[in-house]
Amino acid sequence: MTGEWRLEMNPSIKITLIFLVGAVVAGCAASGYAVPGPTPTETPVTITVDGKTIVLVPGENISPEIYEAIRSPEILENSEWILVDGFWDLMPRGVNAPLEADPPTFDPAVPPDIEGIESWETFASEGSGFSFQYPSGWQVIMKAESVQLVAPENRFVVRVDRFPNPAAASLTVWLAEYAPVLGGVELLSFDEAIQGIPVRRQQVILPAAEAQPGGEHAILWIGHMYEILMWIGWPGDQPETIDLISYMASTLQ
């Protein structure tokens, strides 16, 4: 049922109300409180698809995560817009949806043959509780909850982030229940196994951040004892990066 309506009010009440509102505003000004006013409006983000201009409104026609991610110029440069279930989403340029995983070419028993990587050595630290193989000559940066490995001239960057898994939950359950929000745009996600151990692979476009170059990243999740490890490799659009993190994860002990 619809209809017009208005509030009838006695003139004396109107005057009283105006007085009270004025008193509150004056009181706030004197005490330093700001009267809540309308939130300053941001410049609406618009996109152009097939010659049409579309205003993006988070929660209405774009998810808040994607809306946040498109602040990164790397993401926008490498992506195209597609409409999925009424929401605008990003896809990498030159790829037709749906994305399909390439069959794995990686043999975990053999180190990948990557130009510039001649030998491998073992990363081990008392605090981390695990060890794995990584290319000799790479810079190792230890942090409380991660290990970063950087190839000469920043050709590759691999980071291992550690997340607690006190119940030793299976990877699938842990990711469903506790996985951190990475932000960015997920291009691909699928489950497979390395040496029979379940892993989840992802390709994600991430904005640049501290200890993280922007652009496409290859991610591999794997469970290890009472932790879940996220191997994140850059540049993620190169097959060598995927082979690198796969081999390093397969040597995890």
Add this chain to the structure above:
Amino acid sequence: MNPKTLHRFFRKFLPLLIAFTLVAGCRGVLELEIERLPAEPSPALGTIAYIAGGDVWVLDLDSGQLKRITRDGLNSRPLLSADAGWVAYRKGDFLYIADVRTGKEIRVSEAGVSSYVWSPEGAELIFPAWSGLAVWDALTEKGRQISLDLAAIHNLAWRPDGALIAFDTLEGDIRTVQTVSADGNHRTEVYTAGGMMDMPRLAGWSPNGEWLALWVGSRALAAEQDGLPFCFASVERDELHCTGDLTLVRPEYIDWSAEGLAWIAGAGRETWVGKSLAILPAVDGEPQILVSTAEQAPVYPAWSPDGNQIAYSAGPPVPLDAAYDRRDAALHTRRIWVINVKTGRRTQLTGDSRYRDERPVWTAGGRYILFVRMDDQAAGLWLMNSDGGDLTQLVSEMTPRPDPTGEYGYIAWNNWWHWRSP
């Protein structure tokens, strides 16, 4: 009266005439004896061996006789012989047997033993020993040795006809499944792993003795915890079929009858998440899902003796993203169900909110179902009609009390009890 009429008269009344003559001969007393037809014998319920206070107890369900076998509180995993006359069990790591009638206890292993099985007939107990198998005859109290020159033997299974013993073994880095004849004279490799990624673990024999069920996959513990492909290897031919689904390496989640194999399918170590009840009528057939992951979280399937129904325990389906939030509630609400295999109709048999009900087994030809009940205080054994009526507690306590969480919701009940059908 003409002769024809006379003949008709005698034919009609001759029996009466004879009867009167007999009565007269008996001086007017006719004794009739009514013989009552023998009532259909009630199928026997069998015998249970269980652990209470760390000791072995044996309960004859038909006579109600209860016997305490041990008194040191150090025992686990009771296993009754085919005629329930002997019970084998672990005392610490060592293997013992006891005569159920006399209580006489004998230590039969010189080293720790983790796998042991009784012969389908008679009372021969086999277990790995001396780089081979040891066979202990409880009747003669004598042992013999089957030399195999294998250091590590696991997962023994005696073929239903008693002719062959299957096991898996690790030689170097390669695991194989083999069979050996009961007399030890013939040995065959049924399945040999090609590498680290297809290591077998023996699950058991098909009822017809033609197939061995095995899990085949990575040797990595993390892989095994989340399930491995489930396969069938022919004993006679070089033939292997796999279901394609990952299945948890839990022997009690498999039940094989003449009607086919029933098992709990689904990857992931959490037994209350993403599991289904499937059947496979033939090893090279297509699996059929009876209870899907969206409907329930089933565990411990058991075929009824007539092959028409499967009893199982199940909790509600739990979504992945609430797995650990709802774990305790999901485990506590496990109830006993039966499903009609042909119609797919499910019936809930237990529903007492104070208990968690698990591991049903059919007894007395399918007339009753025996199962485990747990509450906050204890785990016990109960019996009910196969329609869920007449619930009776048989064993009030199985202790040391199992951890309700178990291994991701799985409790290896064979460590606490074993039931032997008559």
